[in-house]
Amino acid sequence: MGGLPVSLVNPAAGSVAPISSVQYRPAIDGLRAVAVLAVFIFHLKRQWLPGGFVGVDVFFVISGFLITSILLREYEHNSFSLWKFYQRRIARLFPAFFTVALLTLLGAFFIYSAQDLASCGATLVSAALSVVNFKYMLQGSYFTISPDAQPFLHYWSLSVEEQFYMLFPAILLFLYLKTNRHKTVILGVLCGASLVACIALTYRKPDWAFYLLPTRAWELMAGSILANLSANRPAADDKNSLWSTLPPLAGLVLIFISLFSLTEGPTFPGYHAILPVLGAVLFLGIKGGSRSWTERLLSTGPMVFIGQMSYSLYLWHWPVFSFVDYKLYLASPLVRISFKVALSAAAASLCFFFIERPGRVFLNQPRRRPLAFGFLACALVICVPLGTALRRANYVEAGMDNITQGGRGFGQSSANGSMVLMGDSNGSMYGKMAKEIGQALRLKVNVISVPAGDPLPHSSGQNPKLWLDSLAFVKREHPDVLVLVCNWAGKLNGEKDRLEIAVNELKQHTRRLILITQPPELPHSGSREAMRDGSRPPFMEDQAERYKRTEANAYLKHFQGENVLVINIEPLFSENDGSIRFIDNRGMLLYQDGDHLSDVGADQVKPDVIKAIRELK
Numbered sequence: 001m002g003g004l005p006v007s008l009v010n011p012a013a014g015s016v017a018p019i020s021s022v023q024y025r026p027a028i029d030g031l032r033a034v035a036v037l038a039v040f041i042f043h044l045k046r047q048w049l050p051g052g053f054v055g056v057d058v059f060f061v062i063s064g065f066l067i068t069s070i071l072l073r074e075y076e077h078n079s080f081s082l083w084k085f086y087q088r089r090i091a092r093l094f095p096a097f098f099t100v101a102l103l104t105l106l107g108a109f110f111i112y113s114a115q116d117l118a119s120c121g122a123t124l125v126s127a128a129l130s131v132v133n134f135k136y137m138l139q140g141s142y143f144t145i146s147p148d149a150q151p152f153l154h155y156w157s158l159s160v161e162e163q164f165y166m167l168f169p170a171i172l173l174f175l176y177l178k179t180n181r182h183k184t185v186i187l188g189v190l191c192g193a194s195l196v197a198c199i200a201l202t203y204r205k206p207d208w209a210f211y212l213l214p215t216r217a218w219e220l221m222a223g224s225i226l227a228n229l230s231a232n233r234p235a236a237d238d239k240n241s242l243w244s245t246l247p248p249l250a251g252l253v254l255i256f257i258s259l260f261s262l263t264e265g266p267t268f269p270g271y272h273a274i275l276p277v278l279g280a281v282l283f284l285g286i287k288g289g290s291r292s293w294t295e296r297l298l299s300t301g302p303m304v305f306i307g308q309m310s311y312s313l314y315l316w317h318w319p320v321f322s323f324v325d326y327k328l329y330l331a332s333p334l335v336r337i338s339f340k341v342a343l344s345a346a347a348a349s350l351c352f353f354f355i356e357r358p359g360r361v362f363l364n365q366p367r368r369r370p371l372a373f374g375f376l377a378c379a380l381v382i383c384v385p386l387g388t389a390l391r392r393a394n395y396v397e398a399g400m401d402n403i404t405q406g407g408r409g410f411g412q413s414s415a416n417g418s419m420v421l422m423g424d425s426n427g428s429m430y431g432k433m434a435k436e437i438g439q440a441l442r443l444k445v446n447v448i449s450v451p452a453g454d455p456l457p458h459s460s461g462q463n464p465k466l467w468l469d470s471l472a473f474v475k476r477e478h479p480d481v482l483v484l485v486c487n488w489a490g491k492l493n494g495e496k497d498r499l500e501i502a503v504n505e506l507k508q509h510t511r512r513l514i515l516i517t518q519p520p521e522l523p524h525s526g527s528r529e530a531m532r533d534g535s536r537p538p539f540m541e542d543q544a545e546r547y548k549r550t551e552a553n554a555y556l557k558h559f560q561g562e563n564v565l566v567i568n569i570e571p572l573f574s575e576n577d578g579s580i581r582f583i584d585n586r587g588m589l590l591y592q593d594g595d596h597l598s599d600v601g602a603d604q605v606k607p608d609v610i611k612a613i614r615e616l617k
Contacts, residue, residue, distance in 0.1 A: 022535075027248075028062060029307030030298025031283060034252075035059050036310035038259055040317050043147075044332075044340060051262035054276040056157050057219050057269070058255060061280035063161060065222025071169055072231050073123045075176045085169050088364060090372045093158070095349055095359025098311055098379040101127060104151045104319040105386070111323050114394040114432055114599035115592050116149045127155040128383040130162040137211035148326040148528060151319035156211055161344040163213045164220050169573045172224070178345040184228040187221055194218035195274075202270035209269060216269070219277050226281050247282045247294040252294055254279030286466025309352040316347040328526040336532070394599070396431025398448045403469035406477070407448035410435050416442035419613070421468050425451035425596060426518065433602040434483065437610060448473060449485070456491055456498040457505070467502070474509045481613055482510040487595065488518045488552035489545070496503040496555055503559050512616050516605065520580045521545045521595045528589075538579030565612050572604045 035055035042052025074080035101124055108120040126132035133156040147153065175183035198215035201208055258276040260266065283294075296344075297303070306313070316525045320343045323334050360481040363372040398407030408431070421427055427449030438445030449455070454464040474482060482505065487526045492499055507513045524530055526539035541549075553570065573581050573590065582591055590601035 005363070026304045027295045028066070028284065029302035029310075031058065031280070032229060032307035032310040033303045033305075034255065035062070036313050037306065039314065040344070041133045041389055043317065043321055044337060046264065048420045049259055051259045051276075052265070053264060053268075054258045054262060054273070057273050057276045058280045059157070060161070060216065060219035061223040063285070064220035065227045065284050066223075067165070068224040068227035069171065069231070071172055072176070072227065080169075080173065082169060082273060083369060084366075085165075085368045087372045088239040088269040089162070090376050091307060091360045091363035094376055094379060095161075095363065096315055096356040097158070098128075098354045098383065099351065100312075100315040101152070101383060103525040105390070107319065107323050108151060112149065113326050113589065113592060115429075115596075116326075118391045118395035119149065121387040121394070122149060123152040123155075124387035125384050125391070127152045127159070128387070130378055132156055133159040133163075133211040133213075137207050146529070147166075148322045148329075148533075151322040152320075154314065154318040160211070160213050160216050161220070163271050164217055168220075168224070182391075183295060183449050184225060187225050187228065191221040191225060192216045194221065198273070199270050202267060206266035206268075214514055219273065222277050224280050225282070226285055227525045228379070230285070245294075247285050248292060251282030251284075251295035254282065281594050307503055308457070309356075311347055312351040313344065313348040313473060313581050316351060317344040320344045325532060326528065333532075349471065354557050394432060395428070396435050396447050398450050400450055400453065400466065400469075403448050403450070403466065404472050406473060407450075408446070410445040410447075411438045411442065413443045414438070414442045417481070417613070418444040418446075418477065418479040419483065420474060420477065420479040421445070421447045421449055421483045422474070423449040423455055423483075423484070423485040424453050424487060424491070425482075426448075426487045427455070427566075429592065429596045429598075430483070430516070432599050433609070437606065437613070441479075441610070441613060442562070443613075446477070446479070447475070454491070455484075455486065455502075457501045459495065459501065471505060474506060478509050480511045480616065481514060482506055482512070483514045483516065483609065485516045486518075488556060489548040492552050492555065493548065499555065499559070503564060507563055511563060512612065513518070513564045514609065515559060515564065516609075517556055517566065517568050517570060518549050519569055519597060521549060522580055522582055522591045522593075524594065526580065526582050526591070527594070535562070537582070538575065538577060539582060540579055567605065567608045567612065569605050569608070573601070 008350065017145065035058040038049060038052040038055035038058075040052075041049040042055070046052070070081065071085070076083075105120060105124055108117050111121060123132060123135060126135040132152060136150075136153065136156050172183070172187075176188055179186065194214060194216075197216040198209055198218060201212075201215050202210075255276050258272075258279065262272055262275070262608045271404055286295075306426070317340075321340050324339045328336050328339065362368065363375060392408075396408055419434065419438060421430060428447070428451050431447045435449055437443065448470050450466055453466040457463045457467045457468050482501070488499075503513065503515075520541045523539055523542055525535040526537070527535075554566070557566050557568070575581050583589055584600055584604070588600045589598050592598040592601070
């Protein structure tokens with residue numbers, strides 16, 4: 001997605017490295033405009049341009065073509081330097097990259113729930129280190145990840161590109177020096193192997209095929225091979241000849257066929273990606289361009305301008321779209337689309353004129369090479385700790401490997417009592433609340449809840465590790481208050497005595513054991529996505545899910561007594577008509593997803609927990 005700095009390919013922009021320059025072809029900026037507008041429209045409303053996501057594939061080809069052209073020119077003039085190459089990358093990408101990242105984080109602070117802000121912080125770390133594609137590969141499909149809560153989702157393509165350019169310049173130089181006559185063939189073999197891997201993996205692990213460099217490298221290498229073939233080939237004498245007119249036209253036709261015929265889903269990239277990649281190769285393949293109508297069309301002023309600011313537009317459009325959808329989920333589609341277009345255009349223009357272009361020119365000067373690398377180091381020093389701190393502060397959970405050591409601990413020097421939060425993801429949704437209660441009441445707090453964990457014993461005696469480790473910690477610490485929260489309907493399904501065994505064991509090692517019931521489960525019609533599509537309250541819980549949940553909650557109430565307290569939270573999230581209360585009086589969402597409360601929802605429970613602790617004292 002990064003491409004090349006305009007100053008390296010456009011003499012009118014003022015070249016800072018003459019030897020590295022390649023002949024400027026305005027239509028390439030026009031092709032960038034086609035690519036970024038395709039992505040923009042696809043994200044704006046997917047039905048309008050179902051294959052618009054292939055704009056990224058077109059960008060990969062353009063990037064491989066132009067950067068290889070520059071590298072080959074530098075090899076020929078014996079002026080290549082890895083330091084110079086990476087200085088250009090830093091100057092081209094990172095001023096806008098980190099500006100957008102930090103402002104996105106600021107927006108997330110004011111708009112997102114604590115859990116989504118925590119996710120945003122973690123993703124920023126991965127994006128800054130150019131490994132966010134791995135994070136999303138493990139998190140889920142690009143086409144199914146909740147888009148409005150992932151403002152850095154589009155950074156995956158930048159990570160793939162940067163990983164490629166960490167390796168490619170040295171590989172190309174080696175081939176140039178050792179086997180120059182055969183370098184194109186060798187690159188072709190590598191490209192073919194990557195394509196085969198892409199097709200094979202798409203049908204086994206589509207998320208891996210989509211996000212991994214080895215299955216995406218062929219798209220960048222297609223542009224690189226074209227640059228190698230074009231390096232020693234003279235431009236056509238007759239630029240109006242049939243040969244100089246048909247390939248660009250065919251290329252554009254293939255790209256536009258891709259935009260309207262391909263659809264999102266697990267079959268992409270696979271062999272479907274060949275269509276836009278081949279289209280980009282055919283369009284770029286005429287050396288020096290031509291005077292055909294396709295060339296003239298993409299060389300018009302508006303297309304060139306959009307292409308030149310395509311990087312800023314690509315960076316800004318996705319966080320703007322995410323924030324608008326997240327905050328204005330009840331607004332009409334026309335209102336949201338208007339906000340998205342206006343804010344994206346304004347943010348991209350300001351970023352291009354005041355950050356991207358001046359930063360590129362300033363940091364690309366040879367004498368400022370140390371400053372460029374220093375800027376990158378400083379940006380990483382800011383973004384990585386900041387993202388990590390936001391993640392840890394806004395989603396409090398434990399890992400399976402540190403339960404016996406107390407999981408996440410807070411206020412460990414406090415002498416005003418102690419509290420332990422134990423459970424699965426339903427326990428962790430109260431983690432931030434538990435930390436805040438500890439700060440308010442000066443309690444020592446340990447969070448040993450683990451999302452997707454199983455913290456309850458089995459009557460068979462074959463007990464989960466999380467239960468054994470949690471019990472060991474509770475036995476050792478004897479907390480004043482132990483809060484146990486689970487997805488009771490799921491954990492007790494068919495084996496209710498699991499809770500009886502747990503309660504009988506745990507209550508011996510704490511002054512007060514608190515059980516919190518399970519809240520109503522919000523149906524899909526109550527999600528932000530569904531409400532953007534027209535769904536409106538009241539939202540009713542699925543009858544089958546309601547039966548299982550209320551049965552499990554009723555079973556919990558049997559343990560009320562002695563030093564066991566059951567906090568029934570159902571009235572906090574139910575309206576008089578039986579529907580689910582999903583927003584508070586300020587319009588803030590009480591649910592993180594269908595069966596997990598947001599931090600705002602957890603705060604509704606906080607007074608009852610504080611009351612139980614104070615009564616104990």
